[in-house]
Amino acid sequence: MGGGPVKNILSIAGSDPSGGAGIQADLKAIAANGGYGMCVITALTAQNTQGVSAVQAIGGEFVLAQLEAISADVQIDAIKIGMLANAEVIRAVNGWLDTVDAPVVLDPVMVATSGDRLLEDEAVLDSLLDRASVITPNLLELASLLREPAAASWPQALEQAQCLAAKHGSLVLAKGGHLAGELCPDALVSGEGVLAEFSNPRLDTKNTHGTGCTLSSALATLFAASGDWVCALEKAKAYLFRAIGAADELNVGSGHGPVNHFADFFSDTDPMDSWWQQIQGLRDSIDNLEFITQLADGTLAETDFEYYLAQDALYLQRYAQVLSEASALAPDLEAQRFWANSASEILEGELQLHRSYLAEGTANPSAITLNYVNHLAASASSYAELIAAILPCYWLYQDIGKRLASANHQAHPYKQWLVTYASEEFDRATERAISMVREAWKQADDGLRERMRVAFMRSSEHEVAFFDQARQNRVEFPTV
Numbered sequence: 500m501g502g503g504p505v506k507n508i509l510s511i512a513g514s515d516p517s518g519g520a521g522i523q524a525d526l527k528a529i530a531a532n533g534g535y536g537m538c539v540i541t542a543l544t545a546q547n548t549q550g551v552s553a554v555q556a557i558g559g560e561f562v563l564a565q566l567e568a569i570s571a572d573v574q575i576d577a578i579k580i581g582m583l584a585n586a587e588v589i590r591a592v593n594g595w596l597d598t599v600d601a602p603v604v605l606d607p608v609m610v611a612t613s614g615d616r617l618l619e620d621e622a623v624l625d626s627l628l629d630r631a632s633v634i635t636p637n638l639l640e641l642a643s644l645l646r647e648p649a650a651a652s653w654p655q656a657l658e659q660a661q662c663l664a665a666k667h668g669s670l671v672l673a674k675g676g677h678l679a680g681e682l683c684p685d686a687l688v689s690g691e692g693v694l695a696e697f698s699n700p701r702l703d704t705k706n707t708h709g710t711g712c713t714l715s716s717a718l719a720t721l722f723a724a725s726g727d728w729v730c731a732l733e734k735a736k737a738y739l740f741r742a743i744g745a746a747d748e749l750n751v752g753s754g755h756g757p758v759n760h761f762a763d764f765f766s767d768t769d770p771m772d773s774w775w776q777q778i779q780g781l782r783d784s785i786d787n788l789e790f791i792t793q794l795a796d797g798t799l800a801e802t803d804f805e806y807y808l809a810q811d812a813l814y815l816q817r818y819a820q821v822l823s824e825a826s827a828l829a830p831d832l833e834a835q836r837f838w839a840n841s842a843s844e845i846l847e848g849e850l851q852l853h854r855s856y857l858a859e860g861t862a863n864p865s866a867i868t869l870n871y872v873n874h875l876a877a878s879a880s881s882y883a884e885l886i887a888a889i890l891p892c893y894w895l896y897q898d899i900g901k902r903l904a905s906a907n908h909q910a911h912p913y914k915q916w917l918v919t920y921a922s923e924e925f926d927r928a929t930e931r932a933i934s935m936v937r938e939a940w941k942q943a944d945d946g947l948r949e950r951m952r953v954a955f956m957r958s959s960e961h962e963v964a965f966f967d968q969a970r971q972n973r974v975e976f977p978t979v
């Protein structure tokens with residue numbers, strides 16, 4: 500995984516016999532992220548995907564006996580705390596924490612997704628908050644810890660998180676999963692403000708039992724390996740997204756089923772489908788850009804179209820060079836040939852089309868164009884990362900091309916442009932580019948897979964800005 504020795508991660512939490520939340524989820528999430536999982540059980544619950552029918556807390560003395568058995572013998576690299584059931588258990592955990600030195604991720608579990616209580620008295624958690632490195636409350640738990648009404652918006656949640664972080668000298672992971680909206684934002688917040696924010700699209704599934712447990716365990720594990728909370732959160736959130744994305748592949752119970760903790764190892768989900776889902780929000784933004792809606796209905800000002808085309812011509816020239824670099828780095832002859840052909844087709848085909856609309860050599864690259872090509876260049880440290888960065892330019896154009904083509908007609912002012920990206924030839928090239936990236940992903944280790952995903956996401960973000968640039972401040976540079 501991270502390359503270093505396997506880290507020992509301790510979960511102090513309740514048991515969920517249905518395996519989706521509590522220590523069962525924690526142990527799976529720890530293992531899936533490369534850690535060695537241990538657990539001290541604080542309570543037994545009788546629960547399934549529909550709800551909790553009974554809770555039996557473990558006595559404080561026995562909780563302490565379990566904790567001491569571990570710390571007397573095993574190096575603990577990080578601790579995740581979940582359900583604590585009552586004040587007696589909290590006292591036992593708190594006293595023991597004074598004897599160990601390890602980062603603590605505290606998930607202040609109070610009420611299950613099903614609405615059932617998992618902590619007798621919320622106030623008793625206060626004594627533990629100062630000891631946490633990161634507290635990971637959902638919106639209701641955040642409000643409850645502050646004795647305030649629940650945040651109704653994301654900015655309000657961030658404000659509350661900052662307040663809690665300042666009060667306890669810890670970090671707070673604010674989680675927006677309970678807000679309405681297409682995105683699920685999470686932010687790592689200190690007493691000074693937001694350190695980092697990561698969002699993903701809200702996945703359409705009812706199988707989200709144990710997401711909080713899973714995220715906090717993955718976070719503790721990835722922090723133990725990297726020593727960096729922001730980096731650990733980015734990876735933990737991406738891991739959880741894949742696990743939720745593959746949750747419907749499992750068939751566990753009829754209520755809120757568990758997430759698929761080992762999706763990375765056993766899932767049928769195509770990683771390319773998952774990437775495509777992750778840029779759903781960006782794809783929607785492109786569709787809604789005025790530049791695109793006007794391009795479709797033919798009302799786009801010629802000056803805007805020409806500005807875009809001139810920038811695209813500059814971009815494509817550099818893009819063709821990047822494709823040639825991919826060809827040079829390719830692991831086999833087929834891939835080498837594909838990327839070299841693609842470079843040549845751009846120089847012969849697409850750039851030709853641009854020249855038919857444009858006066859020769861008039862434009863300077865804009866800041867937006869330069870940012871995008873610099874990102875491509877910066878992704879050239881490996882073949883896999885480079886082709887992941889290359890892919891959105893194919894895939895997004897193929898996708899938009901289809902919708903624009905249906906708006907095309909004989910008298911459309913941009914007829915020829917609309918035809919290009921909806922051709923069968925372009926479809927075939929896009930499919931091959933996707934399958935090349937998929938192949939490279941299969942060969943890659945976890946770290947490289949994550950860098951590929953990030954390179955793909957960044958290029959997709961650059962695509963949105965690129966389409967929008969005729970409408971923005973046109974900052975240009977005289978030389979490339």
Ligand SMILES: Nc1ncnc2c1ncn2[C@@H]1O[C@H](COP(=O)(O)OP(=O)(O)OP(=O)(O)O)[C@@H](O)[C@H]1O
Binds near residue numbers: 674699702710714743
């Ligand atoms: N439908 C979804 N699609 C994508 N991500 C989701 C979805 N539901 C929850 N998440 C993510 O799961 C994590 C846990 O979020 P949530 O705010 O639900 O916390 P929680 O209430 O503590 O979890 P739990 O449901 O286990 O109690 C967050 O990162 C959130 O963004």
Ligand SMILES: Cc1ncc(COP(=O)(O)O)c(N)n1
Binds near residue numbers: 610613
């Ligand atoms: C033992 C235990 N710990 C935590 C949760 C919270 O998880 P969720 O909110 O997803 O039900 C749970 N249901 N059971």
